[in-house]
Amino acid sequence: xxxxxxxxxxxxxxxEIDNIKPMSKTYMTIATLLDDPLISAEKLEEELKxxxxxxxxILKIANSPYYCGASGKIKTLQMALTRIGNKxxxxxxxxxxxxxxxxxxxxxxxxxxxxxxxxxxxxxxAKLIAQKVGEDQNLAFExxxxxxxxxxxxxxxxxxxxxDIEKLLASGKTSFDKLESEYFGITHxxxxxxxxxxxxxxxxxxxxxxxHHNPETKEYDKLILVVSLADLLVKLSGLSTxxxxxxxxxxxxxxxxxxLSDEDIIQIIEQGTADFLDLKESLHNKSI
Amino acid sequence: MIQxxxxxxxxxxxxxxxxxxxxxxxxxxxxxxxxxxxxVGGMLHAMLPKPSGIxxxxxxxxxxxxxxxxxxxxxxxxxxxxxxIVAAGCASLMNAATMFEIGKRNIEMLNALFASNGVKLxxxxxxxxxxxxxxxxxxxxxxxVQVRGKEIQL
Numbered sequence: 001x002x003x004x005x006x007x008x009x010x011x012x013x014x015x016e017i018d019n020i021k022p023m024s025k026t027y028m029t030i031a032t033l034l035d036d037p038l039i040s041a042e043k044l045e046e047e048l049k050x051x052x053x054x055x056x057x058i059l060k061i062a063n064s065p066y067y068c069g070a071s072g073k074i075k076t077l078q079m080a081l082t083r084i085g086n087k088x089x090x091x092x093x094x095x096x097x098x099x100x101x102x103x104x105x106x107x108x109x110x111x112x113x114x115x116x117x118x119x120x121x122x123x124x125x126a127k128l129i130a131q132k133v134g135e136d137q138n139l140a141f142e143x144x145x146x147x148x149x150x151x152x153x154x155x156x157x158x159x160x161x162x163x164d165i166e167k168l169l170a171s172g173k174t175s176f177d178k179l180e181s182e183y184f185g186i187t188h189x190x191x192x193x194x195x196x197x198x199x200x201x202x203x204x205x206x207x208x209x210x211x212h213h214n215p216e217t218k219e220y221d222k223l224i225l226v227v228s229l230a231d232l233l234v235k236l237s238g239l240s241t242x243x244x245x246x247x248x249x250x251x252x253x254x255x256x257x258x259x260l261s262d263e264d265i266i267q268i269i270e271q272g273t274a275d276f277l278d279l280k281e282s283l284h285n286k287s288i
Numbered sequence: 289m290i291q292x293x294x295x296x297x298x299x300x301x302x303x304x305x306x307x308x309x310x311x312x313x314x315x316x317x318x319x320x321x322x323x324x325x326x327x328v329g330g331m332l333h334a335m336l337p338k339p340s341g342i343x344x345x346x347x348x349x350x351x352x353x354x355x356x357x358x359x360x361x362x363x364x365x366x367x368x369x370x371x372x373i374v375a376a377g378c379a380s381l382m383n384a385a386t387m388f389e390i391g392k393r394n395i396e397m398l399n400a401l402f403a404s405n406g407v408k409l410x411x412x413x414x415x416x417x418x419x420x421x422x423x424x425x426x427x428x429x430x431x432x433v434q435v436r437g438k439e440i441q442l
Contacts, residue, residue: 175382
């Protein structure tokens with residue numbers, strides 16, 4: 001494959017970033033406000049007053065069995081702040097903030113909303129792993145939610161290279177990220193990093209997007225390992241059927257460096273799947 | 289009618305108009321069985337070989353789900369000696385360390401179960417790095433696996 005073609009494809013992929021719409025300002029502001037543990041519900045409501053559906057949608061997720069136990073319905077943002085807390089509420093706001101972007105992915109996904117669900121499954125798994133290894137659970141959830149966001153850029157170009165990609169995959173030797181780099185001259189990790197940088201996301205998000213398939217770094221070491229493992233276990237569990245399948249390397253260094261055993265892996269898959277199903281029903285908005 | 293078998297789920301049928309299908313078999317095992325005389329069949333989508341503790345959902349595991357698939361089909365009139373048995377799934381990550389070899393362990397559990405019960409697979413598409421969709425057409429008992437958008441008869 002000629003280097004010239006690859007370099008043209010790389011440029012095209014990077015240019016495609018300009019065609020991705022920005023993230024919702026309202027949700028961005030609310031996510032920032034929620035970093036303050038003393039934030040008042042009035043302040044949140046003030047931000048949300050022009051988007052009456054948003055509050056209802058946030059509360060719908062807050063009322064899923066994943067967040068809300070059997071102790072009665074959460075009816076207001078005030079109740080949500082008291083019952084599940086600002087950090088969990090921020091996780092939910094990030095789900096809503098990225099929803100339309102994650103749902104637009106069509107290149108890797110075979111089914112509708114697949115990438116959205118897969119990203120949330122990664123977030124749920126990452127939170128669980130973070131809890132096991134003593135890493136920040138909410139940060140792990142949020143970074144995992146957006147770790148594959150570069151796919152929404154590269155996914156727009158995948159169809160063009162379908163035949164070549166099939167050929168490369170048929171060899172059975174190339175991992176998908178290597179294939180991306182061979183064919184497009186760029187990976188979904190690199191594009192994710194660029195996109196999150198453009199949107200001014202914190203450094204941890206950018207690093208996890210960039211390094212989740214090569215977690216040999218020292219910076220944010222544990223966090224990246226957590227997201228990396230979550231990504232692999234979601235692929236194993238079959239919560240996705242995307243075009244990249246299970247074409248990723250999975251030596252045991254990730255789990256070993258986190259100090260997890262074979263038994264832990266099985267438990268994470270069991271609990272993670274159950275957690276995801278507890279959340280799943282609340283993720284889709286049916287207007288009727 | 290299309291009957292979807294979700295992850296850690298089981299469906300059986302004796303209606304010829306049904307198509308039983310399961311999507312997104314990663315390292316999970318998809319198992320379809322069909323008795324052409326009784327026109328009874330079923331499908332299981334099991335995730336793991338056996339539970340880490342006490343199983344909350346028996347369909348989640350090969351060791352408990354497979355016997356239940358057979359029993360539920362027997363209850364509808366299927367006979368063991370007439371069954372056509374097809375397996376798909378159990379994919380693996382690349383260069384996977386032992387702790388990630390869930391697909392391989394699912395196959396081993398299935399083989400052990402079949403060996404001790406004198407049951408043999410009629411066809412299978414197991415392993416690889418692809419996520420698969422398994423279908424069972426109740427009118428004929430035909431089975432297929434869909435990989436990367438292509439449907440292949442099994």
